[in-house]
Amino acid sequence: MAVGxxxxxxxxxxxxxxxxxxxxxxxxxxxxxSAHAPYGVRTADDIFDLTCTAVTRLFEAGCNLVILACNTAxxxxxxxxxxxxxxxxxxxxxxxVPLIEALTERQWGDNSPPREVDVKHVALFxxxxxxxxxxxxxxxxxxxxxxxxxxQACGGVVDAIEDxxxxxxxxxxxxxxxxxxxxxxxxDAAILGCTHYPLxxxxxxxxxxxxxxxxxxxxxxxxxxxxxxxxxxxxxGTGARDFLTTGDPRRVSDRATQFLRRQITFQSA
Ligand code: DGL
Numbered sequence: 001m002a003v004g005x006x007x008x009x010x011x012x013x014x015x016x017x018x019x020x021x022x023x024x025x026x027x028x029x030x031x032x033x034s035a036h037a038p039y040g041v042r043t044a045d046d047i048f049d050l051t052c053t054a055v056t057r058l059f060e061a062g063c064n065l066v067i068l069a070c071n072t073a074x075x076x077x078x079x080x081x082x083x084x085x086x087x088x089x090x091x092x093x094x095x096x097v098p099l100i101e102a103l104t105e106r107q108w109g110d111n112s113p114p115r116e117v118d119v120k121h122v123a124l125f126x127x128x129x130x131x132x133x134x135x136x137x138x139x140x141x142x143x144x145x146x147x148x149x150x151x152q153a154c155g156g157v158v159d160a161i162e163d164x165x166x167x168x169x170x171x172x173x174x175x176x177x178x179x180x181x182x183x184x185x186x187x188d189a190a191i192l193g194c195t196h197y198p199l200x201x202x203x204x205x206x207x208x209x210x211x212x213x214x215x216x217x218x219x220x221x222x223x224x225x226x227x228x229x230x231x232x233x234x235x236x237g238t239g240a241r242d243f244l245t246t247g248d249p250r251r252v253s254d255r256a257t258q259f260l261r262r263q264i265t266f267q268s269a
Contacts, residue, residue: 002027002241003225004063006054009037009162010255011196012069015095017260018218019067022226027241029061031269034247038158039072040127040194047129048077052085054246055092057269061242065091065232067225071193071217072127075135091232096139098224099191099217104144117144119189123180123212125204126193128153136193150184152176154194161196164255170203177207192216199259244269 005016009032016030033039033054039047051073058066068074074094086092101107104117124136131153140147154176160169180187190212192198198216205214245252249266256264 001062001064002029003229004028004055004058004061004066005030005069006033006051006058006066006073007031007068007070007195008033008039008050008072009158009196010034010252010259011158011161011194011199013256013260013264014195014198014216014218015067015069015221018222019225022219022222023229026229029058029063029242029244031058031061032243032245032247032252032266033269034162034245034252036246037162038127039070039076040129040158041155042129044076044129044133047073048080051077052081054269055081057244059087059090061244064089065093065228067221068092068094069195069221071095071195072129075126075130075133079135093225093228095195095217095221096135096193098220099193099215100136100139100143101224102220103189103191103215104140106143110143114141114143114145116146119147119213121184121187121189122147122149123184123187123190123208124149124151124193125154125176125180125190125197126151127158128155130193136191148184150180150187152180152183154197157200158194158196161199162255164258166200169200173200173203174207177204187212189213189215243267 036050055066074096078094131151156172243266245266246269252266
């Protein structure tokens with residue numbers, strides 16, 4: 001049994017990389033639904049159906065625990081999956097909560113009432129579907145009061161990254177940051193609320209300026225996963241490490257190898 005890591009495409013590799021570094025003994029199966037990326041411009045029903053199909057494939061690959069390393073799926077589908085779809089002997093977790101817990105300086109699983117936190121003005125960069133879901137604001141409201149969130153839907157960035165067009169991705173990041181700054185001139189923190197965006201972290205930081213603290217998910221999710229596996233040792237397995245894609249394995253392998261700077265070989269899902 002392995003831990004499944006799912007994303008619409010390559011973004012979840014940022015989470016996988018951190019998880020491998022944190023948990024070198026844990027086997028992972030990564031699934032990229034490249035044939036259907038990007039998810040961020042799809043309807044919630046569509047994202048739910050695609051995510052369930054992909055997670056079923058990871059269950060078949062022997063994963064009893066699957067991390068949706070995709071904010072769009074976490075925002076648009078996870079709650080519905082947990083309430084009505086996930087079998088009793090399986091677990092599906094998202095990437096939102098660890099990020100919000102870090103932002104609000106809470107321990108994992110702290111259920112105390114919401115309270116004031118250090119950050120007051122937060123810029124959220126995410127896909128159109130994640131922004132439309134308002135899931136981030138909802139989860140934040142459970143934990144913090146007095147935080148002003150301005151969300152910027154970053155159309156086009158995921159497509160550019162999936163196509164390997166980093167010049168376009170960088171230009172889009174700059175224009176989305178400018179659009180955000182017109183609505184919120186001085187954020188104190190910025191959330192990279194899409195697992196593709198850490199691949200552009202330097203561009204976000206440069207455009208925002210050095211005074212803005214940029215939160216990205218990979219290491220936070222890896223820490224939460226380590227904590228979860230400590231508390232649920234039955235979910236910790238042994239086995240192979242596999243990379244699956246619904247797209248063209250050669251093309252996806254080339255991009256993944258470029259991003260992780262080591263040879264990654266995808267197979268057809
Ligand atoms: N990495 C996904 C996320 O975190 C990208 C979504 C997409 O495919 O648009 O939201």
